[in-house]
Amino acid sequence: MSELVIRETIGRKKRRTKKAVSGTWVWFIFLLPTLLGIALFTVYPMIESFRLSFTKGAQEQYVGFENYRHVLGSGSFHQALFNTFYIAFFQLLIVIPLGFVIACLINSLRRGRNFFKVLFYIPNITSMVAAATVFLVVLHPHGLLNYALSAFGIPETIWLANPNSARWSVILLASWHALGFGIIINLANLQAISPDYYEAASIDGASRFKQWLYITIPNMLGSLTILIILGWIDGLQRFTEAFMLGGHTGSPARSLYTLVGFIYERGFGGLEYGVASAASYLLLILILAFTFINIKFFRMKI
Template sequence: MATITAPARRAAPVTEVVPLWRRVPAGLLFVLPFLFFYVAFLLFPTVWALVLSFFNESLTGTRGEFVGLSNWTEMFGDALMWKAMGATLYFTLLSTPPLVLVGLVMALLTNRVMPLRWLWRPSYFAPFLLPVSVVALIWVWLFQPGFGLVNAALTALGLPELGWLSDPGVAMWSVVLTTLWWTAGFNFLLYLAALQAIPQDYHDAASIDGAGWWQRLWSITLPMLRRTTGLVIVLQLLASLRIFDQVYLLWTGSGGPGFAVRPVLEYVYDTSFTNFRFGYASAISTFFFVLIVTISAAQFRIFQSREERP
């Protein structure tokens, strides 16, 4: 009688145990250092500032108590905060157009027309490399009454001297002039790089058709600089809204005559490190951060909609 034997059981395949560190994508390993510093020095402070805005936190070492929306309610009724917010927005409106236009004009001049452009290019960008302390010291001397170069030029033209650092109605213009001289070189560099990326064939073809320099500027150059202009405007708005260094150094932390030029960031600095109200300063910082993000998103949306138009 034949016996039926069961088929031999096959041995299960041996699976190799892959270490956890080998399962991580290689690209993630390269960005881990950036993610660490991003979370530690940007994301965590932002979230922690939002948390502190609900506490009566102080830098004196006392334990902060939960106050809910008390800091936020006080902030919206703070006249000094709104005055600082108005000064910040006013400076942004005054400084953004000339900084964009001057950077564009300097780039157009040094791109093809101006002689000795190898000398003018570094000259335009050189002030941007100076530290803000040096820039403020230079312009404090320039704005001095009596012997300052700016008032001397006005006197030579038959105009009266102005109190650049003492008159509340003129103080903001002194900040604009200082910032224009200091930071216009960055926008100039962006525009110059964009101009050099425009193919020369477009200008040559337009010249053959009889187009002059002005027609080529409006029909070729400026339309092809649309993306760069959008980038420059957004970056300049962000930089102008975050103004602090120039104002603080020009008036040694006093906020100018009658606090006429004190920006929001200086008010936050005074609230936290002078009045030791860190929770209230955190509420103002969070509100200002949301305002900057909203303005930036609106700007990107506006330029994106313009690019999508036929």
């Protein structure tokens, strides 16, 4: 009798295992289209681009690291590197503290939080091409900005003809577009801070400013770290804003010429696929290095 019970138990376990395995395969079938898409449109292009980075010309002649040496010795690449870092650095300098302060102000409201969340987040979901087109109208010599400044006696300025003002035009456009994301991330973290900390500090006689300084800011370092890392990754890949305001040459005087712009010009403009592929992998190495450095640095601070 006991042997029969043992056999039935083993049989039930086998059936459950078989059913679980068959159910797992069903999930793999549902994932198959996504996995195929990643393989065809992400993994394969990366492998092919890596192979092309060691070749030259239509015949794809193997040239070793010549493309990498060419890119690293190119004055255009150096200019693109400087512009990319310049725009990314000052954008983060604006977006990170401003997003944090605005998030704190919204979090302090008793009513209307959702309204301001939507209001500030709308630019982030707006198409960058559409936003850049509006900025072109605003920054036109006879556009809205010069019209508004003329009321204060400020003479007309051709904003996109001067390298410095052109760079700052891209910085402001990118900051306006990215600010909402930073506000939402900061708000989520602010609302996760336990009210008990503030209650205990209030009982001890701490002012609102001291509570913000010694409770809010230390608890926000995690989200600020994420925003800085994501900001650098996004900034090093900047292209659309600079392309829309400065064209494929990054006018004026290549002040809007970015690393991705360099890749685009060499790959699609000059058909130098080997050089463009090498520049793409140098950009990847740069992004990985910056991400690693930021993680290490902020891990020491937190």
